Amino acid sequence: MIFAERKPIEEILAMIRGHKRVLLVGCATCVAECAAGGEEEVETLAPLLRMALEKEGRKVEIVTKTLERQCEWEFVEELNKLLPEVDAMLSLGCGIGVQALAERFPGTRIYPGVNTSTLALRAEAGLWVSRCAACGDCTLDETFGVCPVARCAKGLMNGPCGGTRPDGKCELDEGSDCAWKLIVERAEAANALDELKKVRKPKDWSNSRHGGPKRVVREDLRT
Numbered sequence: 277m278i279f280a281e282r283k284p285i286e287e288i289l290a291m292i293r294g295h296k297r298v299l300l301v302g303c304a305t306c307v308a309e310c311a312a313g314g315e316e317e318v319e320t321l322a323p324l325l326r327m328a329l330e331k332e333g334r335k336v337e338i339v340t341k342t343l344e345r346q347c348e349w350e351f352v353e354e355l356n357k358l359l360p361e362v363d364a365m366l367s368l369g370c371g372i373g374v375q376a377l378a379e380r381f382p383g384t385r386i387y388p389g390v391n392t393s394t395l396a397l398r399a400e401a402g403l404w405v406s407r408c409a410a411c412g413d414c415t416l417d418e419t420f421g422v423c424p425v426a427r428c429a430k431g432l433m434n435g436p437c438g439g440t441r442p443d444g445k446c447e448l449d450e451g452s453d454c455a456w457k458l459i460v461e462r463a464e465a466a467n468a469l470d471e472l473k474k475v476r477k478p479k480d481w482s483n484s485r486h487g488g489p490k491r492v493v494r495e496d497l498r499t
């Protein structure tokens with residue numbers, strides 16, 4: 277899922293300063309799964325904002341709405357009928373959701389209420405771990421299903437840095453396994469350790485964010 281965390285309330289309050297009626301928009305998909313911007317978080321944040329604003333003596337009305345997905349036009353359209361009543365929107369959707377709202381409603385200020393950080397797996401209750409950095413050139417076949425782009429702190433593509441801790445953790449993050457330790461273990465388990473002797477060519481980053489804005493066309497899906 278796309279992982280995000282809610283911004284500090286002080287930062288949110290500073291953004292909506294000066295507005296009279298703000299629509300707080302949640303998204304029931306990824307940000308709900310990571311407990312940052314679903315309906316529950318929207319309905320928790322709204323009274324907190326109201327209380328904080330009242331304490332500051334600011335008159336800002338907070339209206340709430342949670343969409344099934346903020347990144348799909350058919351759901352974004354649901355906000356159309358609320359638009360005349362508000363002068364700003366605070367989105368708890370990921371960066372894609374915020375931009376979809378800004379694109380659909382260019383005359384309304386749209387503020388981001390969460391920080392979007394990675395593509396993550398929920399490893400256990402309350403713990404999400406980064407698993408993909410959307411590099412655009414997936415080479416998990418060569419690294420036995422462990423992504424060194426997302427999981428090696430130095431993004432090393434041809435083996436460990438040499439600093440792996442004795443317990444197998446990353447030298448830069450004692451809470452994370454060294455990605456290359458995991459890759460070697462998986463290669464061993466698959467009886468394919470020799471495959472790691474191959475020096476991989478530099479990764480093709482042209483399809484990543486470094487290659488400029490990405491635009492994907494699927495002719496078979498165009499109407």
Ligand code: SF4
Nearest residue numbers: 408409411414415423
């Ligand atoms: S190699 Fe690229 S696409 Fe594949 S998991 Fe890693 S970051 Fe994601």
Ligand code: SF4
Nearest residue numbers: 428437446447454455
């Ligand atoms: S210890 Fe492992 S995961 Fe950490 S930077 Fe070095 S090779 Fe990468």
